[in-house]
Amino acid sequence: xxxxxxxxxxxxxxxxxxxxxxxxxxxxxxxxxxxxxxxxxxxxxxxxxxxxxxxxxxxxxxxxxxxxxxxxxxxxxxxxxxxxxxxxxxxxxxxxxxxxxxxxxxxxxxxxxxxxxxxxxxxxxxxxxxxxxxxxxxxxxxxxxxxxxxxxxxxxxxxxxxxxxxxxxxxxxxxxxx
Amino acid sequence: xxxxxxxxxxxxxxxxxxxxxxxxxxxxxxxxxxxxxxxxxxxxxxxxxxxxxxxxxxxxxxxxxxxxxxxxxxxxxxxxxxxxxxxxxxxxxxxxxxxxxxxxxxxxxxxxxxxxxxxxxxxxxxxxxxxxxxxxxxxxxxxxxxxxxxxxxxxxxxxxxxxxxxxxxxxxxxxxxxxxxxxxxxxxxxxxxxxxxxxxxxxxxxxxxxxxxxxxxxxxxxxxxxxxxxxxxxxxxxxxxxxxxxxxxxxxxxxxxxxxxxxxxxxxxxxxxxxxxxxxxxxxxxxxxxxxxxxxxxxxxxxxxxxxxxxxxxxxxxxxxxxxxxxxxxxxxxxxxxxxxxxxxxxxxxxxxxxxxxxxxxxxxxxxxxxxxx
Amino acid sequence: xxxxxxxxxxxxxxxxxxxxxxxxxxxxxxxxxxxxxxxxxxxxxxxxxxxxxxxxxxxxxxxxxxxxxxxxxxxxxxxxxxxxxxxxxxxxxxxxxxxxxxxxxxxxxxxxxxxxxxxxxxxxxxxxxxxxxxxxxxxxxxxxxxxxxxxxxxxxxxxxxxxxxxxxxxxxxxxxxxxxxxxxxxxxxxxxxxxxxxxxxxxxxxxxxxxxxxxxxxxxxxxxxxxxxxxxxxxxxxxxxxxxxxxxxxxxxxxxxxxxxxxxxxxxxxxxxxxxxxxxxxxxxxxxxxxxxxxxxxxxxxxxxxxxxxxxxxxxxxxxxxxxxxxxxxxxxxxxxxxxxxxxxxxxxxxxxxxxxxxxxxxxxxxxxxxxxxxx
Numbered sequence: 001x002x003x004x005x006x007x008x009x010x011x012x013x014x015x016x017x018x019x020x021x022x023x024x025x026x027x028x029x030x031x032x033x034x035x036x037x038x039x040x041x042x043x044x045x046x047x048x049x050x051x052x053x054x055x056x057x058x059x060x061x062x063x064x065x066x067x068x069x070x071x072x073x074x075x076x077x078x079x080x081x082x083x084x085x086x087x088x089x090x091x092x093x094x095x096x097x098x099x100x101x102x103x104x105x106x107x108x109x110x111x112x113x114x115x116x117x118x119x120x121x122x123x124x125x126x127x128x129x130x131x132x133x134x135x136x137x138x139x140x141x142x143x144x145x146x147x148x149x150x151x152x153x154x155x156x157x158x159x160x161x162x163x164x165x166x167x168x169x170x171x172x173x174x175x176x177x178x
Numbered sequence: 179x180x181x182x183x184x185x186x187x188x189x190x191x192x193x194x195x196x197x198x199x200x201x202x203x204x205x206x207x208x209x210x211x212x213x214x215x216x217x218x219x220x221x222x223x224x225x226x227x228x229x230x231x232x233x234x235x236x237x238x239x240x241x242x243x244x245x246x247x248x249x250x251x252x253x254x255x256x257x258x259x260x261x262x263x264x265x266x267x268x269x270x271x272x273x274x275x276x277x278x279x280x281x282x283x284x285x286x287x288x289x290x291x292x293x294x295x296x297x298x299x300x301x302x303x304x305x306x307x308x309x310x311x312x313x314x315x316x317x318x319x320x321x322x323x324x325x326x327x328x329x330x331x332x333x334x335x336x337x338x339x340x341x342x343x344x345x346x347x348x349x350x351x352x353x354x355x356x357x358x359x360x361x362x363x364x365x366x367x368x369x370x371x372x373x374x375x376x377x378x379x380x381x382x383x384x385x386x387x388x389x390x391x392x393x394x395x396x397x398x399x400x401x402x403x404x405x406x407x408x409x410x411x412x413x414x415x416x417x418x419x420x421x422x423x424x425x426x427x428x429x430x431x432x433x434x435x436x437x438x439x440x441x442x443x444x445x446x447x448x449x450x451x452x453x454x455x456x457x458x459x460x461x462x463x464x465x466x467x468x469x470x471x472x473x474x475x476x477x478x479x480x481x482x483x484x485x486x487x488x489x490x491x492x493x494x495x496x497x498x499x500x501x502x503x504x505x506x507x508x509x510x511x512x513x514x515x516x517x518x519x520x521x522x523x524x525x526x527x528x529x530x531x532x533x534x535x536x537x538x539x540x541x542x543x544x545x546x547x548x549x550x551x552x
Numbered sequence: 553x554x555x556x557x558x559x560x561x562x563x564x565x566x567x568x569x570x571x572x573x574x575x576x577x578x579x580x581x582x583x584x585x586x587x588x589x590x591x592x593x594x595x596x597x598x599x600x601x602x603x604x605x606x607x608x609x610x611x612x613x614x615x616x617x618x619x620x621x622x623x624x625x626x627x628x629x630x631x632x633x634x635x636x637x638x639x640x641x642x643x644x645x646x647x648x649x650x651x652x653x654x655x656x657x658x659x660x661x662x663x664x665x666x667x668x669x670x671x672x673x674x675x676x677x678x679x680x681x682x683x684x685x686x687x688x689x690x691x692x693x694x695x696x697x698x699x700x701x702x703x704x705x706x707x708x709x710x711x712x713x714x715x716x717x718x719x720x721x722x723x724x725x726x727x728x729x730x731x732x733x734x735x736x737x738x739x740x741x742x743x744x745x746x747x748x749x750x751x752x753x754x755x756x757x758x759x760x761x762x763x764x765x766x767x768x769x770x771x772x773x774x775x776x777x778x779x780x781x782x783x784x785x786x787x788x789x790x791x792x793x794x795x796x797x798x799x800x801x802x803x804x805x806x807x808x809x810x811x812x813x814x815x816x817x818x819x820x821x822x823x824x825x826x827x828x829x830x831x832x833x834x835x836x837x838x839x840x841x842x843x844x845x846x847x848x849x850x851x852x853x854x855x856x857x858x859x860x861x862x863x864x865x866x867x868x869x870x871x872x873x874x875x876x877x878x879x880x881x882x883x884x885x886x887x888x889x890x891x892x893x894x895x896x897x898x899x900x901x902x903x904x905x906x907x908x909x910x911x912x913x914x915x916x917x918x919x920x921x922x923x924x925x926x927x928x
Contacts, residue, residue, distance in 0.1 A: 117776025143602035224690040399578040477683025
């Protein structure tokens with residue numbers, strides 16, 4: 001799913017969402033909306049995402065002060081999406097911010113300056129997908145071993161180990177061995 | 179020179195040997211018994227059964243544990259200081275063992291009747307702090323070192339209220355000889371005249387024994403056993419032996435000094451058998467109290483512990499000594515002691531309550547400082 | 553003469569670094585933190601997680617939707633139903649299926665009972681952290697045991713229930729379910745009284761926990777904390793109220809809030825939440841009507857349309873979120889588990905620095921971490 005897909009269809013209405021406010025807050029940033037199952041999804045290009053997030057955090061009527069989750073989705077050839085789930089504890093509304101990184105340049109600015117919550121989440125995302133978060137204050141691995149920085153387990157091209165069969169015929173023992 | 183032991187005329191060395199053997203045997207058996215009883219009592223407090231499998235009602239559990247501990251490998255960390263590490267258990271154990279010399283089990287049933295018995299006791303019992311520090315330092319383990327340092331701080335701080343509480347009683351009894359102190363109480367034990375001193379003694383004794391809520395040096399959930407963390411097998415069991423022996427001795431001395439020892443408060447003289455039962459019951463009561471406290475209260479923090487000793491217990495103990503001195507000098511009636519004692523106790527509770535209920539303070543360091551420190 | 557100034561120069565002190573965990577009695581699993589201490593005061597904390605990382609998210613990508621349920625149990629092993637709930641709700645949202653009323657009520661009852669058992673686990677473990685020798689632990693564990701017995705009767709398993717299904721429940725609850733829940737609730741009420749008597753009003757406990765591990769509401773939000781740890785700082789954010797799911801909007805219950813944001817508030821708040829959960833279960837039991845527990849027609853193989861959804865529910869430790877991306881087919885394209893403990897744990901340094909070593913332990917305990925959930 002790419003960022004410009006919603007526009008190819010008939011332009012959907014976002015009147016019942018907070019899109020108009022978000023659009024106002026993101027003035028000067030090329031953001032495109034998409035209707036998610038629960039929340040509004042806003043696509044922002046990677047070089048503008050930090051500005052966008054900061055604007056969403058600072059805007060008074062939006063006040064997205066709570067970073068619910070930060071993760072990434074590997075879309076194989078179409079690059080890697082970095083997904084921010086934001087919430088406002090004062091206004092009680094949600095928004096999902098997505099930015100698509102191309103496979104050639106997997107870097108994006110860190111969001112730790114906006115929410116301290118982003119610190120560990122970005123560390124995890126970085127080690128799992130091989131994304132570089134610029135200016136991250138603590139760019140160590142989080143869940144992975146410290147020296148395991150060359151392999152990215154949550155990418156789609158990362159192989160899974162073969163499932164061991166511990167029951168039945170394929171137990172790995174030869175018939176003669178019994 | 180000959181000594182009289184159970185009516186036998188014995189050579190001084192034979193006499194000493196028999197007495198030592200008796201005490202060692204008694205101590206080992208009583209410690210194993212105490213461990214079994216503690217486990218059973220704690221289990222009851224915690225809606226469990228405790229040991230049930232080894233022997234009838236689990237009675238042989240302690241014996242099995244002791245055998246297991248002796249059979250275990252004696253490990254020493256490679257980087258540990260060999261001498262300090264290996265001698266620490268004995269430095270902890272021997273002072274406790276020496277304390278048995280003056281414990282007045284019954285009239286005349288003592289290893290030695292020493293005129294300065296109480297002084298001897300407080301002098302020897304505080305030496306084991308050295309052993310704790312040795313264990314903490316020699317293990318070359320940071321948890322052990324923190325534990326050892328905590329033990330030293332705690333041991334020294336609580337020694338003072340303990341000694342002053344005992345001193346207050348010694349003043350009233352006009353003696354340091356434990357046998358005479360017991361006799362001086364007659365039908366009314368000193369706990370009636372010196373309730374404050376008794377409370378201070380009990381709290382300080384808990385701290386001296388590193389029993390909850392003062393088990394800060396051991397602190398399972400913080401320093402993982404403190405100085406004992408690297409010990410195993412026999413050496414560890416020596417620490418354990420010392421801990422329970424100290425529990426027994428301090429309870430016995432508390433029973434003798436404050437609860438009237440073998441004296442029966444209602445009637446006149448009792449037979450030896452009844453006296454023994456009385457003494458055991460009084461000691462047992464104190465030991466049970468220690469177990470009860472262990473089962474129900476959390477651990478204090480090191481600053482609260484030190485503050486409680488220096489800011490609360492010590493001044494009140496000093497006040498008690500002063501009041502006792504005044505009573506002795508001016509020959510006031512004994513009731514003054516009771517009144518002042520109860521007042522002191524109330525003051526103690528009030529101060530404690532106030533310390534607990536004080537308004538919450540924010541941490542001293544601000545966030546900016548903590549960010550800067552990192 | 554020794555002036556303080558000279559003292560300062562004569563005795564240069566060096567900070568001591570101690571390594572707590574991954575095998576330490578009070579790190580609640582395989583968590584490791586390196587403390588830099590100056591005497592007894594903590595100057596710095598560096599937490600290390602990841603010892604339990606099993607790649608649950610990656611594994612779920614290889615399983616079809618029903619197989620993934622079992623994996624949710626394994627991420628959050630103290631509040632399995634709450635974890636399963638997030639997952640099945642995410643699948644239901646993508647499939648756009650309605651869940652029968654009875655199944656929803658039973659889900660609510662089980663989730664709240666699971667919250668109770670999880671909070672009792674907390675009170676027990678926390679009692680041990682503060683230094684009660686086992687008594688709080690055994691008293692709490694008996695309560696947890698009672699709840700687990702009920703769960704075992706229903707699901708056949710004591711820990712890994714795998715009982716919720718997309719669309720409803722795996723099978724009908726036992727016949728005596730209502731009576732059993734009432735029995736369990738009676739025990740829970742007694743359990744709360746026991747814990748109150750043993751810990752909440754204990755002077756030493758109060759002295760140990762009050763004013764320790766302070767974090768302001770604003771900081772807590774900034775760190776992404778959630779659940780009781782966040783509400784103890786006075787932030788009114790309970791997803792059951794803020795964005796009601798199941799039938800929480802039809803139920804009358806309060807969200808307890810703390811004022812001081814310290815360890816004591818976090819403890820008391822959880823005990824209060826047990827009471828509220830008892831209230832919720834009582835009301836749910838009254839509304840429980842006979843009926844189906846699965847929709848009429850459920851496909852044998854669940855195939856979701858492309859789309860994505862982020863479902864969040866209020867688990868005992870905070871927000872348990874499931875971010876599910878589907879590109880069609882019978883398995884998730886990407887499944888992200890938003891762990892409440894991971895975010896809560898980030899604030900550990902903020903809360904611990906400047907406190908005593910002993911307090912570091914209880915601050916960690918007060919966050920109530922489950923390492924399986926942090927590492928996933």
